[in-house]
Amino acid sequence: MGKFYLLPIAIFIWFPVTVIVTYVMAVLRKDVNPIFPYISDTGTFSPESCIFGQMLNTGAILIVILVYVRYRHIRFLCEKHSLNAKIRLRNKISTWIGVVSCIGISLVGNFQETNILIVHLIGAIIAFGFGTIWQCLQTWISFKVYPYAGKKIVNRARIISSIICVCCCIATFACGVISILEFKGKDITKWSKKDEGYYWHIASTINEWIMSISFIAFMCSFTLEFRYIDFHEPEMIIWEHITVETSESSNFNYNTAGNE
Template sequence: MSYIYLVPVAVFLLFQITFLGTYIAAVLQGHVVPTVPYISDDGTYSPESCVFGQLINIGSVLLGITIYIRYRQIQQLYSHHPDLGSLLLRYNKIAVWFGMASCLGISIVGNFQETNVRIVHFTGAFCCFGCGTVYFWLQALITYLVYPIAGSKLYAHIRLGMAIACTILFILIAITGVMSHILFKGDNPRQWYPSDGGWYFHVVSSISEWIMATIFCFYILSFTDEFRDVRLEHPELTFISYSITL
């Protein structure tokens, strides 16, 4: 029996535990106020930053494995059903690159705190949410293309809905996030109070980020049923002998 379907489950659980665990730790340490901080704010200061970075790295690797399994699944599906069309292969190849870029962005966000290297942190966040949203659109399209041979129309509709939601939230995060930082007049954005300015933009932006991250996790979890029919075997290892002529 193959247990490949447990990989997206592990991704879902790990990220949820990471987000909630570091939030609780950051609040208890007094590093953030308990009024909806950004997810990355919870992992800004040690010791929670150490745990946050480590778990995010593990999660990024597991997410990359999930994306690769999905890529190979569609490749194999096309090899048995070439009538699905060459567009499926093209979308699949584009999707895996955007998916891997999103994984890299997640790792960057977890390891480059906003307080230390802001431009790198924001670049990672853009890759995480931006490339991840594109990946979701492509996977929704792929799910429609492979139906009814694989998957279901219900999952296609759900993934399309989540892709639309992520697009709206991504735009909302970008606009309100910029506005909140422009209007912020306080000393520490991790200790953001209504009197510091830009409060409502900050709340909208941070809540949108939490919702979007949760949708990301559920989107990956939606691959579970389709992965039940997948089995990965150990790759073949070939030794190449070189002859040296003196």
């Protein structure tokens, strides 16, 4: 068997470690208030931002790989068992949505809210919004490919996770917008109870944390299915271009192909 089952586990470990490291650094340096800051707030100021950006970029790459492996897995099942064309179509759509979500994750890590706020917000919307859609599509696909892959209990857990993500995604952005509209303070990265909109802000951040935990738990649920996926080194076709010079200065070109 291959080792692809380690990929969901790696993602499940990588992102919490990222947040814990930057959160501890940000709190110790007093760059954020310790009570439920936005996750990206913990990586807003240097040196936390350097670590946050690098680790989010790496995590985004890991998720892209997971999204692609999942796509190939479902495609294989569809071809082998002649499954419904809708499954194939939604599998392709969800793959592109998953990749776009990872681009959003990278934007969040590379564009801090104190530098280019609009890009940071767009990245957050893409990351969480498209990520939630990808999750819902994958939940639907999971039920359609059963019993060829997965387990009922895992599929039911994915439904719960998807519902949590949808609700929390809406609540995060809705409460966040209200809190910003009511905010009258000077530093948006350091909220206090005295600030107007504070409780809306806390509601937004709590939902963001719950959504993030649910999202990585959802990815970890692919561990069982990925145990039965193996990987072989891809074949490369190399074209050799050979030029042979004759005594009359004429050139003859030969093209040969070889596999490696």
